[in-house]
Amino acid sequence: MALITDKLVVLDLEAPDRHAATRILAEALDSEGRVTDLDGFLADVRKREEQMPTGLPGGIGIPHARSAHVTEPSLVFGRTAGIDFGAEDGPATLIFLIAAPEGGGEEHLAILAKLARRLVRPDFRQSLLDAPDSAAVVDIVTREVVNA
Numbered sequence: 001m002a003l004i005t006d007k008l009v010v011l012d013l014e015a016p017d018r019h020a021a022t023r024i025l026a027e028a029l030d031s032e033g034r035v036t037d038l039d040g041f042l043a044d045v046r047k048r049e050e051q052m053p054t055g056l057p058g059g060i061g062i063p064h065a066r067s068a069h070v071t072e073p074s075l076v077f078g079r080t081a082g083i084d085f086g087a088e089d090g091p092a093t094l095i096f097l098i099a100a101p102e103g104g105g106e107e108h109l110a111i112l113a114k115l116a117r118r119l120v121r122p123d124f125r126q127s128l129l130d131a132p133d134s135a136a137v138v139d140i141v142t143r144e145v146v147n148a
Contacts, residue, residue: 003111003146004075006134007032013078013095019046021083022063025076025097034074034099041069041099053086060119061085061092064112068102075099075111075145077137079129094119094128114145 008028015021022045030038044067048054054062061083075098082091098111118124124144131137 001072002138002142003073004077004138004141005032006138008074008076009134009137010076010078011131011134011137013080013083015080015083018049018061018063018083018085018092021061021078021080021095022046022097025063025078025095026099028076029070029074029097029099032074034071035067035069036071037069041065041067044069045097055085055087055092056116056119057087057089058119058122058125059089059091059093060087060125061095062098062112062115063095064098064100066100066102070099070101073100073111075115075141077128077141079131079137094125111145114148118144118148 015024026042029035035041044065045063048065078095080093082093085092127140
């Protein structure tokens with residue numbers, strides 16, 4: 001199964017805070033059968049967030065967790081007007097929820113590393129901001145992150 005699909009893209013994400021935003025993205029995982037316990041997975045993500053904020057410079061949020069409640073490695077993308085994920089330079093407009101099975105540590109870290117390398121490139125971030133639909137986001141992420 002693909003790491004990201006059009007059903008794992010939320011182009012007009014609206015939420016009052018990072019926890020609500022993460023829940024909305026995680027609900028996409030739940031509806032696709034990629035998590036067995038939504039609240040259990042969210043508790044794992046929150047535990048990770050408590051260790052260190054997952055906001056990165058440039059308007060990026062990358063909440064992530066390895067969890068026993070995840071059935072397969074997945075990436076959910078959300079685009080928003082801006083939600084605080086703890087980055088020093090301000091709110092995130094591009095949010096990536098990375099979900100990995102508890103035993104999938106190496107794959108989780110590989111996805112995170114590839115994504116982080118791409119996100120430092122302004123052209124990559126801009127292409128995601130400009131993407132007209134979910135299919136375009138999936139194409140960009142698949143080409144630049146998954147198949148890189």
